[in-house]
Amino acid sequence: MLEKIAQRCFVYAVAVIGCYSTSSHGAEPQAWLAQLSQQQQQHPVTLTVQEMPLQTLLQLLADDVGINVVVSEALQQRVQLRFNQVPWREAMRSLITTYQLDVRVNGSVYSITQGQPITQPGQARTMVSELLTINFANAAKLAELLASNEQKFLSADGAVSVDERTNTLILRDYPERLRTVKALLKSLDIPVKQVMIEARMVTLKSSASEELGVRWGLSPSGLQRTAAGGGLSYSRPQFEVNLPTVAAAGSLTMNIGKLHDNLLLDLELSALERENQAQIIASPKIFTANQQPAYIEQGSEIPYVESAASGATAVQFKKAVMGLKVTPQITPNDHVLLNLVMTQNTRGETVSTPTGPAVAIDTQEMGTQVLVKSGETIVLGGIFQRQALHDQDSVPLLSKLPLVGKLFSHQRTQADKRELLIFVTPTIVDEQAK
Template identity: 35%
Template structure:
């Protein structure tokens, strides 16, 4: 009796420690200013109150510390003052009231005896104000020490494929976090020695994201923080921790995928059986399992011993496996017959069977087979059969010969091995796919040339002319009585091939002065397109070349020799067709051209591209471009006179030229279907 009373007293003390008061009633009404007034009634005084607001979605959370919940309704529809509903939750020794709001609203609290009045709204979206703080039954927990890790941010996102991703960020790295599945549709994440700020101590409803996760509830305890994550449907859990972040991801899976994963983790699929035996012979247990399954069972004479087992509702194949492993036994099923024997004995039986098959193959008669190889080289396949590259299909007695004229194989081996060889050759002797590679090599040239100069001189009826050195000498008189100055100009600095010229003359007595301005401006645009096209087999290198070859003379040991040098446009390509019908190409493209010189070894201008690219079938890729710009400025003048201001232009010749050359290479590969020829 005394012990019973002591137990009751201990139970009462424990209840007081766990919860000092009880929430017994909740009344609500609309206040004079349109606000919501909520009256909370407690059994043993008003507890410590903590309030938190969430703007998006708009919610107000009121935590009643050390309080149990005795309300009959867990959820109540309100519809007053912008407050839609209230939900009462109990977790451990704490009761939480969650108010769903239409928008951010202010609130305050006031104590009235054993009642607490909570006013929400009525003053616009203002900061929270606490009107009265109820007496604290005990000291509130202090803020976490600076040496304790703290949660900085809790973020939830929808990942690829509809997965739900919870990201928890700490203020430092090295947090001890453990994530596990706790039953069906529930995940628990434990973060030891971690503090949870009040701003993050709230339930997250993530059902609107349409992921396998529905609700996330963080809970702070003495040992750290625990996240209770509720889910729905079938999902696969994946958690990673890197630096200051912990990522918990739930990926949706189908029922078939989940069953497959369960089968991989638990390979037993037999009908469930219950076995409860004390000190029974192993043979008897095997007989019970055989009767249960309807299979025939053969036990070796070496199967002995006794076993005690108590198995409740387990697959029969798992029960059989447990019994066999406990006595060093093994089983082998052939049809509907199960053979049970010691593992070493079964291994010897299998070894003897292999040796017997080897002897049969040794004594088996040899047969010959003629194989006509269609697409491959018979010599390559013969080398493969003999054991090239570490692979061989012929037995010790087998042989293979090649008839290169007809590209045929003569195979001699046992009948079974010949059939295996024929199946292998059927997979290898197939038509190799082909690729057509078309290249466009574009050379674009753009040039501008400007020339400006002056020709002038003098003529006389007295038989004088202007010499090249500027002096006048005697010459014959033309029939018209004038000696023209053309060809013997005093200044000849005009354009050699003028497009426009302007001249005038002045005659005074027997002297004629000629002046001619000559100018030339040339614009040139040219585009050269080379379009080499080639077809090659998969993974075979192909080369196409086109160009010219020039001969030149060299002297070696005082003996003249004729050598040749070539400048070609070439395309070298090695294609590889991928399983998804894309093409990997190793490309070498060169475009060489001779530079004009008078004699000797001709120099060559070279442009080349060497690269590897991955291209979709039929698409065009630009490998690259080379842009060359050449600018020329030339000035010819008469000394002294060409430097005179204004008049110096009569003694000068100017030439300005600019040329741009651009090289572009376009490659288009196409996989050729059977029977498709180049067009």
């Protein structure tokens, strides 16, 4: 028999197998072992295998003690083990427990199949189904996480589905697995902190922006400035702060300032608006979840006619807007890390295309990242626009006289340069206070 076993082990890369006829007494045999003699049960096994199919290994062990066995073809798991002077009964018991085998006795024939081992009848593996309503997270995304083959949260027999209408997970698995999954979902299904983004888009005359900068500088802790994107900035003594230098008309150079006193800001802007030195274009407020982007756009859509190859025409629109994309990330100590993307899209030239004329959109975009305290205001500047204003004063009738009419009229051209400032104030929403 040893020669027969050795030949089989050679085929499946078995390193060592040996059987010795010694006797030792162990635990009381289980019901399925009752038909075996003590000599068979205590038969020592020394065996080392690598990548042997479980079906073949069970047949070898059955041949070793001379019992009749029928092993299911489904038991093709690859086994790696090493037994050294292990009683045959313990070797079989370890395999049955590890691979959850079912052993049944029919006369003198043992049938081994996949299933719950009858050595542990009190631990029957019954699958159960549960409905779990998700309150804050996205049920579909959680289902993808649970079904991931990399994480192995569910057993091989487990399944998860989603009812998107009620944001509910439908779970089916073994009870012990469901307990683990439910604990995981409980830690993930928590309310996400929210951030209120308050933005003010203001256009100021060049002189007004400089004046506003001096006024801010009157507060020693009022304005702290940094610059990015090519703008020039410098610090003077503590009571005077200079805002960005003049950039080319229509250019986009982001300059960043930090303001602590929002009340002072509102008062200054209101005063400048009454003096016709500033114009508040928009002041939207938007709530967004932590690490979720918020979009703010101000502008218009330009219509143009698009022609198809068939000759049909359709009116299309292109956006010419000033846009701001803010993605907040809440950090410890009530600070917010802001990812800012600022865009300026303006109407360009009308170009000819094979299907007809189309409108070109001049696009400028710049991004930055700033860390601020909740409630502080970030100032984004550096967008300048120039306008030439033509005005004529004249005396009726007399200004129309030939030769001398110019003496009764006056023309003046005034260059108006304005800067767009965007004030962004992130505030962490306190749900408990609400």
